[in-house]
Amino acid sequence: MDTIVAILAAAIVAGTPLVFAALGELVTEKAGVLNLGVEGTMLVGAVSGFATAATTGNVWFGVLAGMVAGVLMSGIFAILTLNLMANQVASGLALTLFGVGLSAFMGKPYESVTLAAQAPLEIPLLSQIPVLGPVLFKHQILVYVSWALFAGVSWFLYKSRAGLVLRSIGESPESAHAIGYPVIRIRYLATLFGGAMAGLGGVHLAEFYTPLWVEGMVAGRGWIALALVVFATWRPARVMVGAYLFGGVTIAQFFAQGAGVTITAQFLSSLPYLATIIVLVFISRDMATIRLNAPVSLGRPYRPD
Amino acid sequence: MTNRIETSHSSGHPRIELRNITKIYPAVVANKDVSLTAMPGEIHAVLGENGAGKSTLMKIIYGVVKPDAGEVCWEGKPVTVVNPAHARDLGIGMVFQHFSLFETITVAENVALALPGKPELNELSRRITEVSEKYGLPVDPRRLVHSLSVGERQRVEIIRCLLVNPRLLIMDEPTSVLTPQAVRKLFETLRQLSVEGCTILYISHKLDEIQELCNSATVLRGGQVTGHCDPRQETPASMARMMIGKDLPHPQRGAPKPGEPRLVIAGLSHESPDPFGTDLKDMHLTVHSGEIVGVAGVSGNGQQELLAAISGEEPIGEKHPVIICGVEAGRMDPGERRQLGMCFVPEERLGRGAVPRMSLADNALLTAHRRGFVKSGLIKFAEVKAFADNCIKDYNVKCGGSHSEAKSLSGGNLQKFIVGRELMQNPKVLVVSQPTWGVDVGAAAFIRQRIIDLRNEGVAILVVSEELDELFEISDRLAVIAKGRLSPAKPIQETNVEEIGVWMSGMWPDAGDAAHYSPASEEAKNAAQA
The missing domain is CATH 3.40.50.300 (P-loop containing nucleotide triphosphate hydrolases)
Structure with a gap:
């Protein structure tokens, strides 16, 4: 029983970077912008946050630095694609390549530095509930922040007027412009928000989850976040399911390796990626859901005339 | 005032x-x-x-x-x-x-x-x-x-x-x-x-x-x-x-000379996959070569579903309810149906009639490629361009040339191009939805005349429109669609706007028990009039 509780709790922690990055990208894509630079943005966010925390000794400066780094990275992307009308796919790929190189360069001095592990914040009373308490309510603060983000993004997209405007721009920037919404400005904000969240996801990975900096430590989570958004048919709740599924399989295969299962470690390590994609492909087969939720103008540049 | x-x-x-x-x-x-x-x-x-x-x-x-x-x-x-x-x-x-x-x-x-x-x-x-x-x-x-x-x-x-x-x-x-x-x-x-x-x-x-x-x-x-x-x-x-800047031409039509049935809808029933769509209920209709059959009705009464079932965009489960040139085509996709000689002008111009961001020449190729524009897998671009240029010239499409993007054209001009593209493919059966929607009087008269000319050449034509004036101007027979049901088609001389107006609310004789009619007797009537 204790093992299961430990696995579930760890799964939530392992899924959290994906929650941040994927929910951020979800908002960006809902506005019709396809930013493939999530992986690179997460890396730069991770190294910036880690370096700042290590230098200043304050993890929250690190969190802030990681988010600012994410905003700057996505800012580059926004200028390229929204002002200069560059191709979004190519620009996003370039951003990831850039982020991989930049983070490796920035992170060199910090490769042997370690941060003190952050103590979990136990929620009074709730954490005393058997099983659920230790699984859900004995986590570091950022995990709770990610839940707040989920609630916030869901409310914003489906309950608020601003969210309605954002979705309408993702569907038809021409029509949104015709009835008078500032398409480029809103796409900018959505892109920068996505960048900040990708940066935060990176920070969570480097400062709270491990906590240390290793070159390339995001290890494809940015790509999984992108895939999550698509296979979750642009719906926040499904993104959460996918992220925790990924986290769960990641942790389960660690336990399996620890227990001496005689399957090659490489196969086990690839399991989270495979399992997440396969499950999501199956739950996203409904064409009607896709048609109603996919932003029609995704990846299409728009120039108001 | x-x-x-x-x-x-x-x-x-x-x-x-x-x-x-x-x-x-x-x-x-x-x-x-x-x-x-x-x-x-x-x-x-x-x-x-x-x-x-x-x-x-x-x-x-x-x-x-x-x-x-x-x-x-x-x-x-x-x-x-x-x-x-x-x-x-x-x-x-x-x-x-x-x-x-x-x-x-x-x-x-x-x-x-x-x-x-x-x-x-x-x-x-x-x-x-x-x-x-x-x-x-x-x-x-x-x-x-x-x-x-x-x-x-x-x-x-x-x-x-x-x-x-x-x-x-x-x-x-x-x-x-x-x-x-x-x-x-x-x-x-x-x-x-x-x-x-x-x-x-x-x-x-x-x-x-x-x-x-x-x-x-x-x-x-x-x-x-x-x-x-x-x-x-x-x-x-x-x-x-x-x-x-000149007088408006009046469409010239003669008596119809109906020949063999080209498009037959025989007991077509189909449940719409869209929860807000209209279910089609036991529809019957025959369009012969050399005649224009109009379908009137207020939008949202099953026109979209009927057209999708005829064009093949929404294949129906069975083969027999849609017969094109004698072939049971109920399960065929739109490409196979076009192969049988059917051409189709949909209601929406941008998105279904044409790809907004592709040039007119490329848009022409999309449906006209069966006219020998493709040889061993390669496109003959010069011929495609010539075809598009001809269409632009014959149908007086105002645009920058065959390289213009479809979305850069005004609605009426794009409609002229799409209608022209389909009409120039010498169809055996032509299905047209809202042929002159948003098209100016001069161009509308021109499009209607071309449709009538095509009928005189022996093409079977089905026109679905919400403009009654238009249907009365060009149709030889007129049916009404209401709540997913189709009325019998009446020769245009035997009906009038008032009767069709009443039918449009779903009240035609025997509407309750899915009106059947015999194509044979109708043909006899047509012949008698001709």
Whole structure:
């Protein structure tokens, strides 16, 4: 029983970077912008946050630095694609390549530095509930922040007027412009928000989850976040399911390796990626859901005339 | 009404005044030195052929497009309308020709997006229902827009404008897909608005409507003002002459010479996969070579579903209900059906009739590739271009050339191109939906004549339209679609607008028990008339 509780709790922690990055990208894509630079943005966010925390000794400066780094990275992307009308796919790929190189360069001095592990914040009373308490309510603060983000993004997209405007721009920037919404400005904000969240996801990975900096430590989570958004048919709740599924399989295969299962470690390590994609492909087969939720103008540049 | 307008003339500034507006696009001069004045309460028609620059001029007033030169005066003061939100703040509302609705959200949410402030959705739904009942524009605020027909979408656009109590209302062809009753209702609304002091700029190709509704008019040709008139003093023919610079041709038809059945719908029933769609119930219809069969009806009664079942976009489970040139085609996809000799002009131009971002030549290739434009997997681009150029020339499509993007064309010009593309493929069966929607009188007459010519050459033609005048002008037999059922097709000489109007509400003889009819007896009747 204790093992299961430990696995579930760890799964939530392992899924959290994906929650941040994927929910951020979800908002960006809902506005019709396809930013493939999530992986690179997460890396730069991770190294910036880690370096700042290590230098200043304050993890929250690190969190802030990681988010600012994410905003700057996505800012580059926004200028390229929204002002200069560059191709979004190519620009996003370039951003990831850039982020991989930049983070490796920035992170060199910090490769042997370690941060003190952050103590979990136990929620009074709730954490005393058997099983659920230790699984859900004995986590570091950022995990709770990610839940707040989920609630916030869901409310914003489906309950608020601003969210309605954002979705309408993702569907038809021409029509949104015709009835008078500032398409480029809103796409900018959505892109920068996505960048900040990708940066935060990176920070969570480097400062709270491990906590240390290793070159390339995001290890494809940015790509999984992108895939999550698509296979979750642009719906926040499904993104959460996918992220925790990924986290769960990641942790389960660690336990399996620890227990001496005689399957090659490489196969086990690839399991989270495979399992997440396969499950999501199956739950996203409904064409009607896709048609109603996919932003029609995704990846299409728009120039108001 | 005339008296009131004269009072407002003497009492104050014009509501809107345009002075020497010029707008030049890379390939075309849309407006050159255009001036226009409209007083409070005036219903002012803007007349012109497709591509005459009417839509551009309206977009300039609404702040969607910026003029290169010229001045806009609003209630006596010069203004620069920076964007549509600004225009709405001034009190300007607009109903677009190409709808500016979002498909994945509900009607109420669409309306909310265009209103200032933060309207509460339940309250808004109530107001929408209220306005829609008051003005005879029925629409359910909770429905998702993608499930609405063109006619229903237009109602949403009109309601969206009426909710903000505008002082200037721009209507870009608002009646093109409304039923005659709904048009009458809309005119009552517009007259009411005019009495309340609202100025209306009214773009339409239907000259009889303009004559009935408007009390002044500005005529545009090739982006320039060619005249002003008072439509009440003119006849449709004289206005058409001002618009196109020559007399309007009348379609020439002869008696039909029906031959063998080319398109047979035999007991077609189909449940719509869309929860808001219309289920088709036991439809029967035969279209013979050398005749035009029209299908009338108010939009949203199963036209989309019927056309999808005929074109193959929504294959039905069984083979036998759709027979094209003697082949049971119920399960075939659209490509296989075209292979049998069927050509299809869909209702939506952008997105289904043409790919908006592809050139006209590429769009021509999309359906005409069976004419030998592809050899061992390679495209013969020179021949495709020649085909597209011919189509542009024969159908008088105003555009920058066969390399122009489809979306750069005005609605009417694109329609001419799409109809031309299908007609030039020498079809055996032609299925056309709304052939002249948003097309000016000159081009509409031309398209109708081509359709009749094709019928005289022995093609079987099915025309689905919401314009009764058009159906009576070109059809040999007429059927009515209502609530997913299809009436028997009656020879045009044996029926009239009143009877078809009653049928459109679903009440034809034996409508209850899925009216059957015998093609043989009908053919005999046709023969007797011929």
